[in-house]
Amino acid sequence: MPVPKGSTLDPRRTRAAILRAATALLYERGLDGIGVAELCTRLGVSKETLYRHFGTKDGLVEAVLEARSDRVIAWVGQAVAAAGDDPAAQLAAVFDALQQWYEEPAFRGCALVNAAAQHHVPAVRAITTRHLGRHLALLTGIAARAGAPDPDLLGRQLLMLVEGATVVAAHRDPRVPGTEARAAALTLLAAATRPGDLA
Amino acid sequence: MPVPKGSTLDPRRTRAAILRAATALLYERGLDGIGVAELCTRLGVSKETLYRHFGTKDGLVEAVLEARSDRVIAWVGQAVAAAGDDPAAQLAAVFDALQQWYEEPAFRGCALVNAAAQHHVPAVRAITTRHLGRHLALLTGIAARAGAPDPDLLGRQLLMLVEGATVVAAHRDPRVPGTEARAAALTLLAAATRPGDLA
DNA sequence: GCGTCATCGAACCGATAGGTACCATCTAGG
DNA sequence: CCTAGATGGTACCTATCGGTTCGATGACGC
Numbered sequence: 001m002p003v004p005k006g007s008t009l010d011p012r013r014t015r016a017a018i019l020r021a022a023t024a025l026l027y028e029r030g031l032d033g034i035g036v037a038e039l040c041t042r043l044g045v046s047k048e049t050l051y052r053h054f055g056t057k058d059g060l061v062e063a064v065l066e067a068r069s070d071r072v073i074a075w076v077g078q079a080v081a082a083a084g085d086d087p088a089a090q091l092a093a094v095f096d097a098l099q100q101w102y103e104e105p106a107f108r109g110c111a112l113v114n115a116a117a118q119h120h121v122p123a124v125r126a127i128t129t130r131h132l133g134r135h136l137a138l139l140t141g142i143a144a145r146a147g148a149p150d151p152d153l154l155g156r157q158l159l160m161l162v163e164g165a166t167v168v169a170a171h172r173d174p175r176v177p178g179t180e181a182r183a184a185a186l187t188l189l190a191a192a193t194r195p196g197d198l199a
Numbered sequence: 200m201p202v203p204k205g206s207t208l209d210p211r212r213t214r215a216a217i218l219r220a221a222t223a224l225l226y227e228r229g230l231d232g233i234g235v236a237e238l239c240t241r242l243g244v245s246k247e248t249l250y251r252h253f254g255t256k257d258g259l260v261e262a263v264l265e266a267r268s269d270r271v272i273a274w275v276g277q278a279v280a281a282a283g284d285d286p287a288a289q290l291a292a293v294f295d296a297l298q299q300w301y302e303e304p305a306f307r308g309c310a311l312v313n314a315a316a317q318h319h320v321p322a323v324r325a326i327t328t329r330h331l332g333r334h335l336a337l338l339t340g341i342a343a344r345a346g347a348p349d350p351d352l353l354g355r356q357l358l359m360l361v362e363g364a365t366v367v368a369a370h371r372d373p374r375v376p377g378t379e380a381r382a383a384a385l386t387l388l389a390a391a392t393r394p395g396d397l398a
Numbered sequence: 399g400c401g402t403c404a405t406c407g408a409a410c411c412g413a414t415a416g417g418t419a420c421c422a423t424c425t426a427g428g
Numbered sequence: 429c430c431t432a433g434a435t436g437g438t439a440c441c442t443a444t445c446g447g448t449t450c451g452a453t454g455a456c457g458c
Contacts, residue, residue: 159363
């Protein structure tokens with residue numbers, strides 16, 4: 001039965017629904033781990049609809065990744081905003097949020113970084129690079145507000161902790177990396193803002 | 200012409216040659232980015248030979264990853280051994296070696312982590328987890344020799360820096376992460392071994 | 399020297415992938 | 429109401445992939 005009896009028939013809503021459902025499936029199974037056919041049946045969507053909205057599987061993948069990056073950055077940004085004005089508290093909030101993410105049963109590492117490891121295509125790599133850039137900007141902002149003498153440097157070091165914690169959480173015990181990375185991050189922040197003490 | 204006129208015909212040597220050449224290709228193109236057919240032509244090896252030695256493409260992949268893990272760990276271990284007895288110098292040597300790696304034109308991130316992101320298969324994940332474990336043991340050893348009160352914790356934090364630097368180097372500027380991660384690592388080490396100063 | 403074994407090259411196979419075409423059917427807007 | 433557009437379902441196409449098989453040929457151990 002084409003067009004089930006009580007359906008909504010709103011292209012934008014359809015597109016958003018596909019995007020949301022496809023995000024989870026592609027993350028869980030991997031970009032090449034699920035075909036368009038199965039994807040469609042799981043989404044409850046016909047191939048024609050999917051291809052009309054996204055043109056190609058790569059188009060869908062890119063849209064999924066863009067949306068995911070937006071969501072992640074917004075999520076971390078909210079955690080920071082909810083942490084008040086103290087830069088150290090904001091930094092701690094970032095890693096607390098990460099730890100919370102790591103403990104989700106579906107956690108499989110950073111979707112963007114994973115995607116770039118799978119599709120060596122420039123488009124995907126560009127999205128991932130941009131994602132890391134946004135993450136970096138967030139961390140650099142915290143470093144700057146904390147009065148670090150070189151906020152860009154400290155921001156990059158913090159980004160390494162974020163990404164490293166994510167990798168370790170994905171491949172080893174996911175219960176501790178966020179917390180332990182948080183401690184490391186706070187140590188780096190303290191050392192940077194008290195230049196007389198160390199190194 | 201089967202069996203070219205001046206060839207060596209030594210199974211072990213053939214297997215090793217396949218392994219070595221396949222490692223580079225699979226790393227550069229991705230595990231699913233190159234098929235067995237092209238792999239064989241590039242290797243100058245027939246399909247039958249490849250399948251007789253490795254059984255299946257997954258078998259080849261696993262052998263490649265195992266060998267790569269061995270090589271990487273040995274390489275880092277040598278860098279540590281060459282750095283003398285000072286734990287801080289050993290730690291610095293690790294990140295210097297990493298930085299050197301990042302600057303190779305063919306650098307594409309950690310082959311093991313990339314592989315795990317591509318093949319969600321348990322066998323590959325296990326190899327990657329073991330690889331991280333070996334890396335962790337190395338770092339924990341340095342932490343212990345430095346007199347850190349909780350070498351396991353510091354080791355895991357250092358591992359995060361290693362993996363994070365690798366991710367950042369793969370997706371952003373590869374010229375600085377090693378050096379900057381090295382500085383962060385030394386800061387963590389100093390903070391851990393001087394508990395009175397911070398945190 | 400002779401048989402065994404390793405190897406190449408090529409043909410071949412079934413499965414599956416991404417993508418297209420067509421049509422029946424339903425909603426949405428006027 | 430009635431048309432236009434969105435959708436589901438299905439069949440289909442072509443390319444490619446992993447893997448198998450076979451015969452020809454040469455190296456190597458005995």
